[in-house]
Amino acid sequence: MHPKLKKREREVEMRLSRAGVPLRRYILSMTIALALSGCIAEKPWHVEEVTGHLPDLNFSLTSDHGSTVTASTYEGYLLLMYFGFTRCTAECPVSMARLAHVMRLLGDDANRARILFVTLDPRRDTPQILHRYVTQFDSEHAVGLTGTIADIERLTKQYRAAYRPRSRIDEAGDIEHGDAVYIFDTKGQARLLATSSDSDESLAKDLQRLIKTNY
């Protein structure tokens, strides 16, 4: 070691010793504290945590304004991604109304969040139709996304969302899909998986916690 550095280390040690904490013991106690903090489990989330189990957000789609957007467009925002289609009469309107309510519960924090409504029926859901649909629920924070069937299939496959574009969409007009809300942090990392069984309040609490720890 460089003699100057060695001298500096000795000075630090002496200063710490003077404070009544010998350096060795100081390091030891810090190590134990760190080890313990790793052992004590973090407070669980209200909704399902999926950190590390689902891939980071990665897509290139068309927004309801007609422009091409990618995951990096929304970097810095907390994202709530939902797969649905505008002609859906069951789960989608309920889930979208719910997400809009959660946004209201977030108050000012909602400005740091975006709802991404990804259509499963890109043949019918043009950007204009999507724009009209998402603004009905939340004109400020909701974004409608569409693309080619292949693009959407790739995205649903990544997140294990059921989607069979080859099945009889056209005849029945109904698409089998889940009710998951995939929640990504500001860096695009998948963190939580909310469902219709989670209450709006607990979802809002988790989102607030994520916003606080993420900035």
Add this chain to the structure above:
Amino acid sequence: MDMLYWFTPWEESALVAVVAGTAAILFLRGCGRSHPRLQQKLYFWTGLILLYLVSHTQFDYYAEHQFFIHRLQHLVLHHLGPFLIILSSPWSTLLAGMPHPGRQLCAQIAEWKPLLYLDRVLCKPIIAVTLFSALIGFWLLPSVHFTAMIDWRLYRLMNWSMFINGLMFWGIVLHQRPILSVRLTPGSRIAMMLAVIPPQIVLGALIFFATREIYPIYTICGRAIGGVSAIADQQIGGIILWIHGAMMSAIGILIVARNELMPGKAREQEQPG
């Protein structure tokens, strides 16, 4: 064109393709040299094709998104597929299909001490039965199942572990000749097959009689087949585990008993040509 689409993999896995391809090539080459019986060929190809179809085609999409199809997939991976492959006694044919260095390597590995030790441990009836039953139970624990169905790495680990464990268990109980250095009596092999029945019945019944959804992941991510409710899906899955899983043991027991009652015929089957 559309028919071919069904045979394309839903999620490509190089490992599945390489293992299935290697097994098929070795067996084909071996058939030319060791001339196995028609019955053996039939068992081997049915087993291998079934295993490939459930794990590397569009079937996999349905297994990911419908609980009862997932149970069917595991019935093939853990029971039917390995069962048929073991029944075909493919080892001598596969060995004959290998190039000379490969055969030498296999002979060396078969004498490797740690492997012989592991063989003695894994062939202990209690351990083999516990591993077989516990593995089914482990992947069906609600929280484990949830994570395995969303994380593709865990999903693959689950399917591979089921297949390898199936191969081990059926290999121990159906194989007549000693496995490396361990020889089990027909009685203990029959007892092992009987012992794995109750755990499967209990697990299947627990799932069948559950009044609430134990595996919500299929509702969360969406079901592949419309019109089947969550509880109905769960009940069909429970029935598959309950009856069909235990059924394989019954067939296995009949096969072992027949081989004991008709030793001549069994020997003829084991050593063809």
